[in-house]
Amino acid sequence: MNNLLAARQAPGVLIQVTDLTKSYQTDSGTIYVLKDVNLSIDPGEIVAVMGPSGSGKSTLLFILGIFISPTTGSYLLGGEDVLRLDRNAQAEFRRNRVGFVFQSCDLLENSTVYENLEFPLIYAGVARGERPARIGAALDLVNLGHRIHHSSNRLSGGERQRVAVARALVNQPQVILADEPTGQLDRSHGHQVMDHFVEIVSHSQTSIVVVTHDPEMAARCTRVCSIRDGILYEQ
């Protein structure tokens, strides 16, 4: 079954989402959040997802990170049917294959920048001795090498979001999922984060899916999709 699906996938495609739907049963009936979403993403692509608030952008991203599972449809990553993974394999998937950046600057409070970046490495079982180099390299990519031992509480909003980006890529994931990473930043800091995304894909095979409301940001991505009423349109 798995092989059959893999064979159907176009060569070189990283993410293949087919006929994906997500609906919720509520007291006032069924809510269809996503309807027949089809999406394929190549390695090294930056895909912007746009759409009004409540249109299902976060839902799509959460499905791609398998934080939630879709109602129907299939989702292959690197040819593997990731919807079939059990709970522990899902955790393994999250620590080795995806990196997540959230809208509100989600750093661990009362922890240093180093400690924030160390957690994904701890969970991935990276040896203590290897961690400083990996963390240093990730921070260098977002130009924050000098902030390594700062407390996360004392960083500016822009710096926090860049640390979050560094944390998402410290485990060298195949895909970075960013949910409105620039939503709470001013224009220049927003572009700084975008610069880093462009930089990341320019010398790795990592793909990035970024939800944004800003057309200027979207314009810098490889592709732009938009969701309206649960339906995904390619632009």
Added chain:
Amino acid sequence: MRLNDLMTVSVRQVVRHRRRYLGVVLAIALGVAGFINIITMSRVVKTNFNEDLDLIGGVTVIRLYFDNNRSYRPQWFRDNTLAALSRLNGVKEMSLMAVHTANTNWHGQQYGFSVLGVDEAFWQVRNFWAQTGNLFGAESVAGRKRECVLGAELARKIFGSHDVRGRSLEINNESYWVSGVLGGVTDSGSANAAFLPLTTTKDRMAGQVLTDRLYLRCQTWDDVSRIAAAIPAIIKANQSPEELHVEVSWEGLKRVQQLAWWIQFLIYLAISATFILGGVGIWNVMMAAVVTRTREIGLKKAMGAEDKDILAQFLSEALCLSMGAALLGGLLGRIMMEILGRLLGIRPPENLFFLGLALGFLFAVILGVGAGLYPSLRASRMEVVTAIRYE
């Protein structure tokens, strides 16, 4: 998640949020300290308490005597009997006594009274002290001195005063030096008697002087009934037990034991209350932490933490908390033990301290795991998306 990472992360978490945890840590630490002191001090405190309470009841004193008035063959306590009795476990000290009668001639008045020949241990065993002057000691007994201590009533009758030290009293036409007047809780027999060194009594009283009375003080009131029960067999093994009487103040003993039981019960109650409060505290603190740290849990799961990583982290935080508290409690307990020991003038055995410490640690671990388990399970089972969407 590796063990050393787990420890680093948990210790860091507890240290950084020490304010949140302080109350719980102190509660458990006090419980452990109290527990250690109960374990190390209880025996010694009981012994001391015992001596103080004895002022009222004399409940740990067993009185043995041969009723020679009713016997054709007079009996007295033989040396090997005494040696066997003193070897009994829980016997603190013994005092041998002989009773005789004597009279005195004072300003033309004749007084008949009892003479009690006692050894130097007598005062201690019966908890008597000197109301005025001194009670004679080992030197007077060994030196067979003509010295006497008067019961308060007798002193008043003869001298009209208690200030009699240094005066001389004629007993059976021999002159004795009065060293003091007896104080303490005395019965009318003691108050009306003259106390002479046992040796002197044997030397100077006419006729046969029989050491047919023995006072035996037990270490604690818990020893009394066992020792009282063992006495007849020991006597029988060494001499004839004919007309032997063993007297214990059972009523007083029961009351004292009840009182002590209640005091101990209340202390243990207080300590278990501390432990329970500590447990409830851990539970509360961890439950609150699971809620306030929902974002953190979600974030860590998004970073790839498995359920067991989160479980391990929360559990080991609870353990850090309770073991840190136990460590602090051990320290506090040690300090308390040193202070108490100095106050009471005793040195409890070291191994009791370590026993208390080990038990305290064991309780702390059980407490940490017991109270931390449910909150930790809740944290570990949280769905990522619930935690991520949580504001």
